[in-house]
Amino acid sequence: MDLNSYIARAYAAVMSDRARIERNYAEHAEVYAFWAMIDLVDSTKYRIANGPREGYVRGELFYSTVRTVLEPVETVSLVKELGDAVLLCCPHFSTLFESLLLVHSVAAMFASADPDDPIPLVVRSGVNHGAANTIGRGNAKHLPESPDYLGRPIDELSRVMAVRSPNTSMLMHEDAYSAAKEALKEYTSFTKVQGPHTIPSAIAKGSVTPIYYYEVLLDRVALGRTHDGFEEWRSLGTRGQ
Numbered sequence: 001m002d003l004n005s006y007i008a009r010a011y012a013a014v015m016s017d018r019a020r021i022e023r024n025y026a027e028h029a030e031v032y033a034f035w036a037m038i039d040l041v042d043s044t045k046y047r048i049a050n051g052p053r054e055g056y057v058r059g060e061l062f063y064s065t066v067r068t069v070l071e072p073v074e075t076v077s078l079v080k081e082l083g084d085a086v087l088l089c090c091p092h093f094s095t096l097f098e099s100l101l102l103v104h105s106v107a108a109m110f111a112s113a114d115p116d117d118p119i120p121l122v123v124r125s126g127v128n129h130g131a132a133n134t135i136g137r138g139n140a141k142h143l144p145e146s147p148d149y150l151g152r153p154i155d156e157l158s159r160v161m162a163v164r165s166p167n168t169s170m171l172m173h174e175d176a177y178s179a180a181k182e183a184l185k186e187y188t189s190f191t192k193v194q195g196p197h198t199i200p201s202a203i204a205k206g207s208v209t210p211i212y213y214y215e216v217l218l219d220r221v222a223l224g225r226t227h228d229g230f231e232e233w234r235s236l237g238t239r240g241q
Helices: 003-016 018-027 043-050 052-070 093-113 152-161 174-187 220-225 231-237
Strands: 030-040 077-081 085-090 123-135 148-150 170-173 191-198 212-218
Touching: 003 018, 018 123, 030 052, 030 093, 030 152, 030 174, 043 052, 052 077, 052 085, 052 093, 077 148, 085 093, 093 123, 093 174, 093 212, 093 220, 093 231, 123 152, 123 174, 152 170, 170 174, 174 191, 174 212
Parallel strands: 123 170
Antiparallel strands: 030 085, 030 123, 077 085, 123 148, 170 212, 191 212
16 A cells, blocks of 8 residues: 555544544533642753753652652542643642642752752642543543543643743632632631733733733741641541551
């Protein structure tokens, strides 16, 4: 078979699958939740400067940090790993937000824990809220069995994650802020929320309406001293007693 014949046959096979693809989207459930992305900063730059081994170790330490923090909580789902980032989903803001705060705090310890072997595990995170559809991809062989999601909250969250703030590495889409405004009052002893700010048009990438975000400033020292919240993690110290 010549290549032109194969290309035409492959195209016909894909187009014959179109009805199933459209039906899959219509049949999958809509999930209304809070969504978060956590990104490991400067992964490529670090690998180039320090070599593939150190880059691998740093990346795996990032994933281990996320998994370790999420282990005590059942309601936060690690939807997928995206290169050197993760996508999380949770029906409740407080549990997701506390998870993010702890990931940031644990990651910050790497830079100061061993002065002779510093690992700059700097992370960034963003939060959004809204409805997304679960999606499936037929009989794909190399995809995980856990559900994937598609929707405006995730698309706009990726725009938020593209913002580089000089003030903080934690950002929040305006929809998440609106939905969590009351819950955020519980964290004012160690966080401060600033905004709204408009995402630059170059980052918004053709969005019909402006996208607004808020900056979350974290005081890690004050966080470590708080006696409120974080019940899933506090209970680890009493299990087995």
